[in-house]
Amino acid sequence: MDEFKLGQCQCGAVYVSDQTGHNVGAAMVECLVHACDDNWDFAWDLDADEDYLTGRLDDYDELTHQIVETRNLDGRAVRGVLYFVRINRDVKELSSKIGNKKDRAAAYPVQIPVMEKLRDPGREKRRATKKMVQELAEAENITALVDLCFDDKRTIRFLQRLLYEPDCGRRMRYTDIMAKVCGRYSTRNPGAVSDLLHRLYDACSDSAASHWGLVEAIGAIIAERTDIFGAFARHLLMYRNVPATRVSVLWALAEIARHRPGIIRDAPFYSLFNMLKHQDPATRGHAALLFGLIKADEVTEQMKELFNDQSIITVYHDGRPQTVSVGQLAQEALDRIAGKGENNEAG
Numbered sequence: 001m002d003e004f005k006l007g008q009c010q011c012g013a014v015y016v017s018d019q020t021g022h023n024v025g026a027a028m029v030e031c032l033v034h035a036c037d038d039n040w041d042f043a044w045d046l047d048a049d050e051d052y053l054t055g056r057l058d059d060y061d062e063l064t065h066q067i068v069e070t071r072n073l074d075g076r077a078v079r080g081v082l083y084f085v086r087i088n089r090d091v092k093e094l095s096s097k098i099g100n101k102k103d104r105a106a107a108y109p110v111q112i113p114v115m116e117k118l119r120d121p122g123r124e125k126r127r128a129t130k131k132m133v134q135e136l137a138e139a140e141n142i143t144a145l146v147d148l149c150f151d152d153k154r155t156i157r158f159l160q161r162l163l164y165e166p167d168c169g170r171r172m173r174y175t176d177i178m179a180k181v182c183g184r185y186s187t188r189n190p191g192a193v194s195d196l197l198h199r200l201y202d203a204c205s206d207s208a209a210s211h212w213g214l215v216e217a218i219g220a221i222i223a224e225r226t227d228i229f230g231a232f233a234r235h236l237l238m239y240r241n242v243p244a245t246r247v248s249v250l251w252a253l254a255e256i257a258r259h260r261p262g263i264i265r266d267a268p269f270y271s272l273f274n275m276l277k278h279q280d281p282a283t284r285g286h287a288a289l290l291f292g293l294i295k296a297d298e299v300t301e302q303m304k305e306l307f308n309d310q311s312i313i314t315v316y317h318d319g320r321p322q323t324v325s326v327g328q329l330a331q332e333a334l335d336r337i338a339g340k341g342e343n344n345e346a347g
Helices: 024-035 040-044 091-098 130-138 142-151 154-164 168-185 190-204 214-224 226-239 246-259 261-265 269-277 281-293 297-304 326-337
Strands: 005-008 014-018 052-061 080-087 312-317 320-325
Touching (some): 014 024, 024 040, 024 052, 024 080, 024 269, 130 142, 130 154, 130 168, 142 154, 142 168, 154 168, 154 214, 168 190, 168 214, 168 320, 190 214, 214 226, 214 246, 226 261, 226 269, 246 261, 246 269, 246 281, 246 312, 261 281, 269 281, 281 312, 297 326, 312 326, 320 326
Antiparallel strands (some): 005 014, 014 080, 052 080, 312 320
């Protein structure tokens, strides 16, 4: 997702270029994984210095392919980094180290919801209105909203309009209700929900539109039906560096990870590592929550640095808020990574 320039040397080393010098951590991970033929499980099982060697060149100028020790060339700042990885032994020999590992996806079976019963074709269909949909959402009457979807397809569009609620608490409750309705409705009409996801993504890409609730809705809907909409998840990473949607992306990915963490691990999640050191407490906290849910032991040391972070943030789950400190989220995340906190989820 970061579009690092990759290459391979005649000696067998793989190298990656980070032109800015600000994403070295992500570049290192991408370089190692690429050297392992994009096999993530294999890459994480290797031992540094024993199984592979690394090298690094700082002050690299990607335009002229020079090392500029003054860090300035013709008035232009030079901060690039070249990072190298060379596997020491034949990949086939090393692959035996992970040959007995169970497939990660098998540990998280897909949860498919019960098929909605067919509605009586002779029934008197109701016509949905904005007021009717809002009243049912206020009452959290999921079943009535699902019934209304079968009567009038505009119900989903009216639910989408509720996402523009300025109050965050109410908006997150509407998001949860909309996701649950879509999860049930999609058992009979997945195409309508797929169209909704496309519309939400299009709205997120519109610079003239408000993004309130859109990213959260995408994540919540995918989380309800990871079996058919899981492929939509990786595209959320496009909005990770946008200030207005940064925390929303982390929250959305965390919701998906609660159901199928393998989907997130199969995406280039390493581009989020720097979020643990972000100046915004909500960003740090939601990043810790996400990495705990996907058991990202790659960030264990960074997570420990957050133990004393007493910043209080609000985390939503099932449409309900919970106030928690960043340090508590980091501790719970490490417990999950260590296998101690399977049933201990903040939010």
